[in-house]
Each structure stands twice: as structure tokens, then as C-alpha cells.
Amino acid sequence: MPSPIVVCGENIFVTVRILERPARMSVNVCPMGGTPMSKPIPPLDLSWLLIESPAGTTHVGAMLLFKKPAGRAPIVREIVEAYRACKPAPPFNYVPELLGRGAPHFREVTSWDPYYHVGHLALPARASYDDLLRLVADLHEPQLDRDRPLFRCWVIDGVSDGMFAIYTKTHHSIIDGESGLKLLYAGLSTSDRRTVPTPAFALGAPAPTPHPPMPLAGRIVDSIRGAITQVEAVNQVSFGALRKVFAGLVGSHLEGSLPFAAQHAPTNEPLKIGRRFATLSLPLEEMREVGRHFGATLNDVAATVVDAGLHNYLREADRAFAHPFIAMCPVSLRADDDTAIGTRVSAMFARLGEPGASVSERIRQVVDSVATCKKELGRLSNEAAMTYAVGLVALAGLGASTHLDRIAHPACNLVISNVAGGKETRYLNSARLLGIYPVSALAASIGLNVTLASYHDNMDFGFVANAAAIDDLPQLARCAREAYEELKEAAGTQSARSKRASS
Template sequence: HEPMLDRDRPLFRCWVIDGVPGGRFAIYTKTHHSIIDGVSGLKKLYDGLSLTEEPVILPPAFAQPRPASQPGTPTPALRRLTDTVRGVINQVGAINQISFGALRKGLSAALGSHLDGSLPFVAKHSPTNVPLKQARGFATASLPLEEMHRIGHQFGATLNDVAATVIDHGLHAYLREKEREWSHEFIAMVPVSLRGEGDSAAGTRVSAMFVRLGSPEADVTTRLQQVAHSVAVAKKELGAMSGDTAMTYAVAIAALAGAGSSTHLDRITRPACNLVISNVPGAKETRYLNGAPLVGIFPVSALAAAIGLNVTLSSYRDHMDFGFVTNAAALDDVQALAEHTRQAYQDLKAAAKTPRRTGSRTR
């Protein structure tokens, strides 16, 4: 997973792993994020699978449609010029909108105000924020999808809120177990797809929210309320941006984080976030590869810019599959982290069965 893809060859590789217990096999696919994002990548993967147990081989995910028999009409030079100018104007407007928002939040932070909404570069250096080394850790977990929905609904939250809460709760528990207790709230980057339904074109169309997670001492239900509030405010803020602004926002944050990492300024400045939590929706129906049923799909995401934890989840049939990727120099026991996340879910599930007392919500 760690080595870079060969830039002189197509920016993806695929391995078939046999000998998996139970007469099964696995497929590991590695793709550069510049050519495809998670939503379109997963759609292409499913396009290479069938809905029937009958042996059938579909075109692989990387297959491209045949070119048209007749060359298309060239785009007029004037149209290319106007499209370029329009794009530049949109980018300038986006940068102005982003700059104003950043200035407002910067002033609020300097005055010691409690900030809400999307919060890049306000995170404190946590145990997850150490320089990236080559070694990675990887673990998986699966949770029941409909049950997660029901628990979220019971507390006025979403499935994504539930997922972020149990990851956050599990991370705090993991650090306490390792005697590295963290006394601050984590800031999570949450990628947001900007694709319309059915859009699977190549390239990346994604923005991001930077969400304040729960208080270190919070119980799991209070944490869920805190996370749900933070996500709702950040969503409202991102929703007020145009599509161009939202994409430019994500690109600008990534560029600043990358520059800080390459110049080592990130050692004295605040990191963009402490961890990444991403959800890529999957299929509800069983899929097959030449008659073999797909039983699970576990994302293995990349790490960047001194952010040593990425948890990406994807739904499939009746379960949510989690893939935990860590910088082993920061979090050296990723299996324990996955287990603490499962336990946090069990704690939340138990709390959902307990009658709730009326009272004011936290934050």
C-alpha cells in the first residue's frame, strides 16, 4: 500500500489474493486519487460486477468505452476561450468567498471565541499528527447498517453522525488504554462528494468539511449529540457555497497542508485536522464476480500531510464496512483501535435501549 504508483504506467494496479479461509479470495485495487474519487471509483468497481450468480464476465472497472467511429466536431476557438475566462472568473470569486470566511474565523479564533462550522487549521497537534513514515497499519470492522440508522434516528442524528461518534469515542478509549490520553476535541476532515446522481466521470469532484468531534470526557450519547450539532452547522456552511467554491476550498486546504508538510512548517503551525472520516455509499444488492458472491468491501485509503488516521466506510447489503488506515509511527495497534470502535458502538446501542430523561441537549 505504501509505495508510490509508477508514473510511467496507468495510475492503478490490481492484485488477486488467493488462499483466504473459507475457499474465498480477495481483490486489492490501488488507484491514484487524481484520476478518480471514492464515489466514482466505487461505482466503476460495481459496474464490473454482476447481479446474478450465473457465470458471466463483465468489462473490468478500468475498461474505457470504444471511441466514436466518427471524430467529433472540434470545439470552436471562441468557445474554448470563453470557457477558460468563465472558469478563471469563477475561481477568483471562489477564492474571494473562501478568503472572507477564513478571515472571519481567524479573527474569532484570535478573540478566543468558540468556533462552529468547518474548521480547518484550528486542530491542536494530537497523537495522530506526527510525520508520516513508510509503515502503515490496517484493520477492518463491520456494523449492522439498519441498526445504525435506527440508533441515529432515535437520537435525532444521521448514520454518518453515528459512525463519526463511535470512531471518535473509540479513538479516545484507545489513547487512554495506551496511556496517551488526549484532553482536547479532535477535528475530523469529512470529504463531501459534489457529484450528481449517475455522474461517474473520471477526475475528482469532492470538497470537505472540518468537523469538531466530541469532548474527551463525554459519554457516548452526549458525544453523538455534539457530533450531530457540529456536522449540521458545517453542512449548512458548505451548502451555502457554490460548487466551484466548494471544490476550490478543498484544493486550497490540501495545497496549504501539503506545503506545510513539505517545508516542515506543520511542526510549528496547526494541522489541517487530526483525522479523516469518509463514507462512500455502496450497493444494497449482492454482487457477483463470475458467479462468486462479494461478501464485503473494505476501503484502504491514503494518508497525507501528517494526518495519521483515515477511517473510510462503505455500505454493502445490510452492513457498514470500516477500513482503518494508520501511520504506524503514530498509532501502532490499529486492531485495538478497531476493537474500541466496535465497543463504542455496543455502548451506544445499549444507551439507545435505555429510556432517555428529558432535558436540554449539550452544545
């Protein structure tokens, strides 16, 4: 066994063990053979590559937390060896080609470095859970190497209380949060047997259904139809934007989705390379019950507690924000059976609660605002909604690259996103999955991203922040939990009053 190598990141010393033994477990080896293919990069996926910078990386990831079974010392090493024996499948073997001949495209590669793409780390003895969060933040900071496949993962041993973690990151240009999470779940087992299923990066997305060659006339008709659809989409988005501009000029109260209407908040400090990461888990059924008391969805409850927690955190730090936050909320456009490679999302920009609102008032304000945004987005076709997202990402990227976002209104103050999770308990090599915490991207001077995913009985929150703007992110997560407790108490009080009134 080679000697451990001690590596110092910005936040924490970690011990890296490089496993050089050949894999001895029975696993599905997924060869990358065949003729390399190329695939055009769709506009929204291309925008994630174009707006990226060292301080504004556009990869998305997740931290999976597992509980080791008793008496299974080699469990982590077995997982690492099994993962290194599997090779990436599309889109995890894509390398972007943005310059040169032809339109920007992804090129499939036929070789990879398993020791680079699957790392094995161990926290020092007596390391805390906060040390794990700091390590994940350090791993999340750097850009992915565009000369290699656009993903990396690390299996992290030595987590407190007999746990280990897997942190993985993938570029947003090849996968969105929802499809990425589905693949992560598919790479886990529903039984606690001693097996290592094929990991997400080797499963890849299903190949598209082949279609018979289309006659020239049919291809021309399809091209014309596609062009007309795009023109209609641009018209839909443009007319809606012009209506809002006119309403703002005449002093009308703006409602619905409000991109580039936010006031500068502490979360809009210029992005630096440093990142912070924190987690929070709340009981799923209890959140639903709280929401029912206020006529609110799970997403409304989550947005309310994040909103209230952020205001409280900033007040405690003597940085109170005197305006409502505007949150960008990504909206998946995927059908349940849509497994296509790439990104299929749009977004709405919701005004959250007033700074001085109580939690009861705040959740009602959030419910009303989100409902108006949903109604507005629902009037757009899927093509228009995608065009809307492409335009906003491009504008936000332009503002960040030219520093106009420092004097103009930012696109929003924070991102709050919910990706579909799983209900069944999952396992990996007999270790039970305890939680799955999204680790999302920061870009375009938007320095706080809160993404949540449901798993089993909990809603798991992953907080990612610009370290230059929010240094103590675990404290912000604690403020959000306290806001949830207040909201739960308010829902209980309201329920008791309703029962007395009806008796």
C-alpha cells in the same frame, strides 16, 4: 505450472503464483488501440500528485472479500486470467507528464504489463484474517510507478474460511472514492453464474459527450465567464477564512469547519512508510435506528463510534488525548449522473466530541458540529467548494514538505469519509461478495483515515493508519465496535424512557 515464489514483506510471508497459461475463458477484451491522447490535469487532481511522497502516498483502494462456492477449485485462477486478458480504459491507461513542454497533462499509453498490474498472491497455509490485513497493508504502502498506468490490483487466494480477496489501488489524481467504488461494483455481477465481468480498470469512465466546435467569440466568452467564476470562488473562500481568523484573534468560540485548528494528537506523528489496516462491519439498518433515536445521520453515528473508539484506544495505551479531535470529512460534489474522470470533492473539518463525554453526549456534540459545517459549506458554490479543497490540500502539503506541520496546527487529526455503496448482493465468477472495505490515503501528517461504504445489509469500515503512530489498528477497530455497542444500548435506554413517559 511454475513453482511458487515466496516473497517476504514487512509484515508477512506470502506465496506468489505467476500464471503463464493463456486465458481460456470467454471474456470481453478491451483493446487500448487508437491514437494516444493527452488531457490537462485539473488543479485538484494535480495537487494529489504534487503533495505525494514515499511516506505520504495519495492512492486510494479497496479490499473486496469473497466467499468461494463449494467445489470450484480453479475460481481464483480463472479470475486472474480473465483480468489479464482485459486492457485498461481511460483513466486507467493514464500516465502523468508534469515536466517538459506545455502544462501538466495525462498521456494515454497503448501498452501495459498485465502481470505487473494484475498480481496473483496466496497466503500461507493456516494464515489468519489478520494475516490478510497485514498483507493488504504491505501492498498499500509503496507509491504507484508514475511511468506506468496509475493502478494495480492483486487477487489473493488462501484466505481463511474458504474466502479470497481482491485488493486494488488507484491514484487519487485519476479517480475519487465515490466514482472508484461505482466502477468496482460495475465490474461485478448481480447473479451467481460462472462469469467474470469486465473489471473496473477495463470499464473506465464513460467518454465525455462530444460538443460541436465553438466559434472564437464563444470560446472567448466562455474563458471570461470561467475566470469570473474562479474569482468569485476565491472571494467566497477568502472572506470566510478571514472571518474565522478575526474571530479567533478576538477570542470568540470557533464553530463550523475548522481546518488547521486541531491540536497535535498521536495521529499526527510524522508519516513513515509503514501502514496498518483493519476492518469493521456494522449492521446498516440497526445503525439507522440508533441514529433516529438521537436525530443523527448514518455518518453522525459512524463519526461518533470512531471518535469514542479512538479516545478509548489511546487511553488504554496510556496516550490519552485531552482535546476534541477534528476530523476532515470529504464531501462529494458529484451529481448522481456525473461520471466525469477526476476528483470532484470538497471537505469540511468537524470538531468531534469532548474527551470525557459519554456516548450519548458525544453523538449530540457530533450532530451539532456537523450540522454547522454543512450549513457553512452549503453557502458556497460548487466552484468555491472545489477551490476551498484545492487550497487546503496545497497548504497541508506545504506544511508536510517543509515540516511546518510539526510546530503549527495540523490540518486535522484524522479523516472520516463515507462513499456511496450498493444494496444488491454482488458476485464474481459465482463467488459471493461478503464485504468491500475502502483502503484510503494518508498524507500531510494525518495518520489515520477511516472510510466506510455500505454494502447489502452492512456498513463496512476500512481503517488505515501510520504504523509509527497506531501499531495495533485491529484493536482500534474493536474499540470502535465496543463504542457502537454502548451507543446502541444508550439508544435503547432512551427509547424505553420515551415509551414510559408517553404511556
